[in-house]
Amino acid sequence: MKKIAVFLMLFSLGFAQASPIYAETLDTPNAEAPADLITVPMKLKDFPKNMSLNTTKTLAFEDFEGIKLTGTFKAFKNDQIELNEDGELKALAVGTTEFTPEFTLSSEAVDAIKAKYPGKEIAYTDIEKVTLTVKTELSVPLIPEPEKITAKVGEQGKLAIAAFEGVELTGTFAEIKNNEYIKLAKDGSWEALKATKEKIDIAPVITLSAESLAALQAKYPDQNIAHPDTAVSIPVEITEASEETLSVPIEVNETTITAKVGETGKFTLKDFGDIQLTGTFAEITDNDYIKVDKDGSWKALKSGETEITPVATLTKESADALQKANPDKKIIHPDMATVVKVKITQELSVPLNIKPTKIDTTVGATGKLELEEYEGVKLTGTFTAIENNDYIEVASDGTWKALKTGETTIAPVVKLSKESLEALEKKFPDREIVHPERGQEITVKISAAATGTNTGTESNAKKYPATNDTRSNWTAVGLFLVGACGALYVLKRKKSNI
Numbered sequence: 001m002k003k004i005a006v007f008l009m010l011f012s013l014g015f016a017q018a019s020p021i022y023a024e025t026l027d028t029p030n031a032e033a034p035a036d037l038i039t040v041p042m043k044l045k046d047f048p049k050n051m052s053l054n055t056t057k058t059l060a061f062e063d064f065e066g067i068k069l070t071g072t073f074k075a076f077k078n079d080q081i082e083l084n085e086d087g088e089l090k091a092l093a094v095g096t097t098e099f100t101p102e103f104t105l106s107s108e109a110v111d112a113i114k115a116k117y118p119g120k121e122i123a124y125t126d127i128e129k130v131t132l133t134v135k136t137e138l139s140v141p142l143i144p145e146p147e148k149i150t151a152k153v154g155e156q157g158k159l160a161i162a163a164f165e166g167v168e169l170t171g172t173f174a175e176i177k178n179n180e181y182i183k184l185a186k187d188g189s190w191e192a193l194k195a196t197k198e199k200i201d202i203a204p205v206i207t208l209s210a211e212s213l214a215a216l217q218a219k220y221p222d223q224n225i226a227h228p229d230t231a232v233s234i235p236v237e238i239t240e241a242s243e244e245t246l247s248v249p250i251e252v253n254e255t256t257i258t259a260k261v262g263e264t265g266k267f268t269l270k271d272f273g274d275i276q277l278t279g280t281f282a283e284i285t286d287n288d289y290i291k292v293d294k295d296g297s298w299k300a301l302k303s304g305e306t307e308i309t310p311v312a313t314l315t316k317e318s319a320d321a322l323q324k325a326n327p328d329k330k331i332i333h334p335d336m337a338t339v340v341k342v343k344i345t346q347e348l349s350v351p352l353n354i355k356p357t358k359i360d361t362t363v364g365a366t367g368k369l370e371l372e373e374y375e376g377v378k379l380t381g382t383f384t385a386i387e388n389n390d391y392i393e394v395a396s397d398g399t400w401k402a403l404k405t406g407e408t409t410i411a412p413v414v415k416l417s418k419e420s421l422e423a424l425e426k427k428f429p430d431r432e433i434v435h436p437e438r439g440q441e442i443t444v445k446i447s448a449a450a451t452g453t454n455t456g457t458e459s460n461a462k463k464y465p466a467t468n469d470t471r472s473n474w475t476a477v478g479l480f481l482v483g484a485c486g487a488l489y490v491l492k493r494k495k496s497n498i
Contacts, residue, residue, distance in 0.1 A: 038120045040064050040113060042127050044101070051091040052137035052224040059087040059101065067112045074102035080134050091134040100129045138223040140164050140216060141232075142171070142206040145337075148235040149182070149202075151192040156247055157334040159188035159234075160309060161206060166286050167219055168307040169212045170339055174205035174231075181238055192238045203231035211307075246329040248272050248322060250279060251338050252310050257290070259300040260432060261346040267296035267310050275321050279312035289344050303346040303430050309337045348431035350374050350424060352381070352414055358443045359392070361402050362450070369398035369412060369442075371420075377427055379420045384413040392444050402446045411441045 045062045061069040076083045080097040082090045105124070113122055143162040151157065161169040176184035184190045184204055208227055216225045252267045259265065269277040284292035289306045292298045296312070314322075314333070322331050353372040361367070371379035386394040391408045394400045398412075416435055424433045 036120065038113075038117045038122050040069070040122060040124045042069065042103070042125050044127075044130065047130055048132065050133040050135055050224060051089075052226065053091050053094060053134055055137075056088055056090045059083070059089055061103075064113065065116065067109060067116065069105060070109050071103050071105040074104075076102070081132060089132075091132075094134050094136060096131065096133045098129055098131050101127055103127060135222060135224045137226050138216075138220050140169075140208075140225060140227045142169070142208065142227050143232055144188075144204060144206070144234055146234075148237075149190065149192075150237045152239050152241040152245060152332075153192050153195055154241055154245060155332055155334065156189065156191045158337060159184070159190065159204065160337045160339075161208075161212075163309075164216070165219075166288070167212070167215050168309060168339070169208065170307065171206050171208045171212060174207075176202060176204065182236055194238065195240045196236065196238045199235050199237045201233040202236055203233045205231045215306075244329050245332050246322075246326050247332050247334055248277075250277070250312050250314060250333050252296075252312070252340065254340055255338065257298070257300075257340060257342045259342075259344055261300050261303055261344060264297060264299045267292070267298065267312075269312060269314075269318075272322065273325075275318070275325060277318045278315045279318065280315065282311040284308055284310070290342050300344045303344050305344070306342045308340050308342060310340060311337065345432045346430070347434050348424075348428050350379075350416075350433060350435040352379070352416065352435055352437075354412060354414070354440060354442065356442070357440065358445075359400070359402075360445045360447075362447050363402050363404055364449055365402045367400055369394065369400060371414065374424070375427065377420065377423045380417045381414040381420065382417065384415075386410060386412065391446055402444075405446050405448050407446070408444045409441050410444060411438055413438050 041062070041064065043062045045060050047059070048057060051057060059073065063069065072085050073083055073087050075085055076099065077092075078097055078099070080091065080093050080095045081099070082092055083099075083101065114120075141162075141164070144159045145162050146157075146159075149157065159173065161171055163169055172186045173184055173188050175186055176182065179193075179202065181194050181196050181200060182190055182192055182202065184202070188204075213225060249270075251270045253270055254265075254267055257265065267281065269279050271277060279296070280294055281292055281296045283294055284290070284298075287301075287306060287308060289301055289304045290298055290308065291301060292308070292310060296310070319331070351374070354369050355372055356367075356369075359367065369383065371381060373379060383394060383396050383398050385396050386392070389403075389408060389410065391403055391406045392400055392410065393403060394410065394412060415437060421433060
């Protein structure tokens with residue numbers, strides 16, 4: 001007879017992993033071997049990497065083949081979080097913590113799994129340790145621009161989202177289709193449909209774009225970005241069109257800017273038919289990456305990416321030209337903002353320093369020119385062969401050969417290899433790599449090859465100093481005097497002994 005034993009084994013918090021929750025089938029000695037093992041993954045569902053301070057989240061496990069893995073958590077509390085038996089997790093204080101939830105699977109869940117796989121051996125995977133960071137919350141209001149809409153029937157415009165502390169915000173709007181006075185599209189474009197008897201309000205719901213969320217998170221890395229789901233009301237007043245109108249949008253031609261630090265350019269307005277439009281721009285001075293002056297000229301300030309929304313007012317000359325071309329119409333300008341994506345890069349000039357810096361050699365000698373490393377990156381390249389120099393020749397791989405005696409100067413031209421460029425771009429991802437193709441000048445001095453004159457043998461004959469050698473003569477005189485003094489001394493000693 002088979003007996004089913006369910007083991008729920010859990011390690012306490014602080015261990016690298018909890019023990020698996022598992023069940024197994026125990027057979028009598030004479031019974032057949034148990035059936036194949038069924039493994040139930042105990043994986044937390046949508047566990048957050050971070051939470052905002054004083055917020056809560058309910059923990060649960062992913063279903064197993066349609067079976068809900070219900071049960072009870074072991075209550076736990078530390079400086080950052082508190083977990084109760086129902087799985088409610090609360091963020092208590094700012095900081096990062098690691099913990100392994102302890103969990104007891106309900107009998108209903110265990111019975112459901114055994115019923116689905118009768119006679120099978122059931123095993124449960126470990127509950128993995130989780131890491132959670134608690135951050136303060138930064139509330140970013142989503143405020144539509146303009147703050148109110150005043151228009152005549154038939155006029156059009158476009159809503160945008162107000163920037164937040166220098167970060168341009170973009171997103172999508174919930175469409176408004178069932179309003180008899182105004183309609184709104186996802187991109188913020190609106191159209192006045194019918195005159196209002198009195199002012200009305202619309203409250204467009206805005207969804208922030210992923211790009212804007214990323215830009216906010218990059219600027220505020222230690223905070224969780226939150227924005228209210230409640231929409232901001234916009235007063236709307238629409239009147240009857242007293243005369244025929246002509247809608248002329250004021251839009252810039254440029255939708256993207258890619259430039260290097262220090263480069264400049266200028267925004268221009270899109271023409272309206274055959275009429276060239278010019279305008280005065282609202283200055284942009286609070287952006288870290290680019291600034292825009294009143295005449296539309298811009299300058300790249302530092303490397304990075306951003307978005308800007310240039311706003312312009314038509315010059316009197318352009319307004320007069322439009323009115324002259326359309327004398328029976330009222331010229332109106334819808335609020336249609338153009339978001340311009342900006343990418344600024346900074347050049348990195350990599351010098352191609354060649355070694356050796358000078359060549360002092362003899363006819364027939366060979367060697368090789370190489371590029372010096374730059375900031376730890378090994379540089380290689382292809383040289384332009386030097387074949388028309390009388391004194392030295394250089395091949396494309398940098399090898400050289402001395403041809404004849406004399407002096408000259410060469411300035412090798414070298415093209416950096418693809419591998420070197422890739423290595424530089426990998427090390428400096430935010431810089432644009434530039435380099436001169438011509439290296440520094442190298443002085444070359446070539447001497448004649450040395451010829452061997454020594455036979456390797458010497459004469460055994462004794463050599464005497466020449467007779468006209470003054471130093472040798474004085475040496476002989478000295479030796480004679482020393483000998484004479486010695487003889488006199490010996491004679492004197494003999495006489496004294498007699």
